[in-house]
Amino acid sequence: MGNANIAPGFSFSEARIGTVEGGESGVLVWKSDQLVAVLTQIDEEAYCTKGKWFLETGFGLLSGLHKNFDTIEEAVKWVGIYTFPKPVPAVD
Template sequence: MSLRLQPVRVETGSGDEDGRLVFRDDALIALLVRLSDNHDADSGKWFLEAGFGCVAQERNPLFEDLEQAQAWFATR
């Protein structure tokens, strides 16, 4: 299994535009969005905006950094 994160600009309508498409073995499994300064204590953290298949969640998690997000994806 290999994970690949592809930088992407996300039109969220807010300052949260820095995103990553997450691929597992060439299949799209998630969209991560980096939270802007508008999110106070959570600024700079990565939010699972959308998860597909085995990473779909009822409550999407928040990650301190991309390394933490990748470790989480690896367990799914």
């Protein structure tokens, strides 16, 4: 996964996430030295979501949000957009 192409300024660490016995494939999403999100790859056939990605947990502005994504690239782009939004311009 090319960090610069997906979300500039972000980096990723693959990890096993302990959501089920044996864990699930996951990715820790970092902005600078801050952990901003944990994504897991869904291994669930019952709901036609196998292979998709899930925002397991987010921090800061992503806290409490949960969302499914078709690809890891889509998930990381979304995290990149919503983690640190652009500041609102000052009104004179």
